[in-house]
Amino acid sequence: MQSRNDNATSETIVFDSDDAGLAKAADILAHGGLVAFPTETVYGLGADARRSDAVTGIYTAKGRPSFNPLIVHVADLAAAEELVTFTPQAYCLAQAFWPGALTLVLPLRANAGISSLVTAGLTTLAVRVPDHPVAQGLLRAFGGPVAAPSANPSGRISPTTAAHVVASLAGRIGGVVDGGACGVGLESTIVDVTGDPILLRAGGVAAEALETTLAHPLIRQSGVATITAPGMLASHYAPQGTVRLNATQARAGEVLLGFGSVTGDLTLSASGDLAEAAANLFDRLHQLDAMGAVAIAVAPVPEHGLGAAINDRLRRAAAPRH
Ligand code: AMP
Numbered sequence: 001m002q003s004r005n006d007n008a009t010s011e012t013i014v015f016d017s018d019d020a021g022l023a024k025a026a027d028i029l030a031h032g033g034l035v036a037f038p039t040e041t042v043y044g045l046g047a048d049a050r051r052s053d054a055v056t057g058i059y060t061a062k063g064r065p066s067f068n069p070l071i072v073h074v075a076d077l078a079a080a081e082e083l084v085t086f087t088p089q090a091y092c093l094a095q096a097f098w099p100g101a102l103t104l105v106l107p108l109r110a111n112a113g114i115s116s117l118v119t120a121g122l123t124t125l126a127v128r129v130p131d132h133p134v135a136q137g138l139l140r141a142f143g144g145p146v147a148a149p150s151a152n153p154s155g156r157i158s159p160t161t162a163a164h165v166v167a168s169l170a171g172r173i174g175g176v177v178d179g180g181a182c183g184v185g186l187e188s189t190i191v192d193v194t195g196d197p198i199l200l201r202a203g204g205v206a207a208e209a210l211e212t213t214l215a216h217p218l219i220r221q222s223g224v225a226t227i228t229a230p231g232m233l234a235s236h237y238a239p240q241g242t243v244r245l246n247a248t249q250a251r252a253g254e255v256l257l258g259f260g261s262v263t264g265d266l267t268l269s270a271s272g273d274l275a276e277a278a279a280n281l282f283d284r285l286h287q288l289d290a291m292g293a294v295a296i297a298v299a300p301v302p303e304h305g306l307g308a309a310i311n312d313r314l315r316r317a318a319a320p321r322h
């Protein structure tokens, strides 16, 4: 147990990811509580997406501004179809990439029963089918839509292990299901498919792969965001130390986070593998915090494939703090 506030629970239970653990975690969700769980992207902080009292808990536990809408997680395409109206291009992407690290923004169905706190009042909903056996098991045990942003305090580094979750949210949530380290390690790619597909956030599925499937380019959102959300604000994913990008060597007092031929004090991927770097990114930032690094230099990461999402996170980590 760490900090307490009016909404804090007294104890955060760490559940095994077996059937018994998933049943207990689902029971917390069924009672309007908060449970963190592993997905292939990062650990999510889940609540029943139909209950405003439960969803309020997410915003409170994370210190997240309530104008920032949440992604709803469901077990399969059929469950998603109950919540949103699919467009042809949405079907095309869902068939190719679900279950997986792709979130689709689509028109919310009138009778979907989703709390308006999830959508922050928008007429669209962000929905995803995760490809992780523990997330799938929890969704099936619970049997309803689960709103789940990353399980970290707003603006801080996303969690890729149960220990990361416990370190920042213990005492503020009902439990966390321990399913080991996340495989992808970056948040989902978000595409608005209400019309011509718009890339809202780079993430665990490379934009190039989406464009190949759609057979035409995604619209890249530049400048004017349709919504204002911390994940799209300049400073996010921030470690305690300052961050300097595109560094090939450390300056005095800096800890160097390497990639490929830039060795560093620790590395995203010694072999220069982007998927490995993605899986390691948030864990390395957590490690730098644990080391007490006050100045962090980061090696250049190429901008293609998953590198685009890695660099997006690194730029936000490096941005001036508010
Ligand atoms: P997180 O849950 O922290 O991964 O962040 C979810 C992100 O999904 C938000 O920051 C928004 O950028 C995006 N999002 C959620 N719902 C919508 C929506 N209806 N329209 C556009 N973007 C959305």
Ligand code: MG
Pocket (backbone or CB within 6 Å): 149, 150, 158, 231
């Ligand atoms: Mg997040």
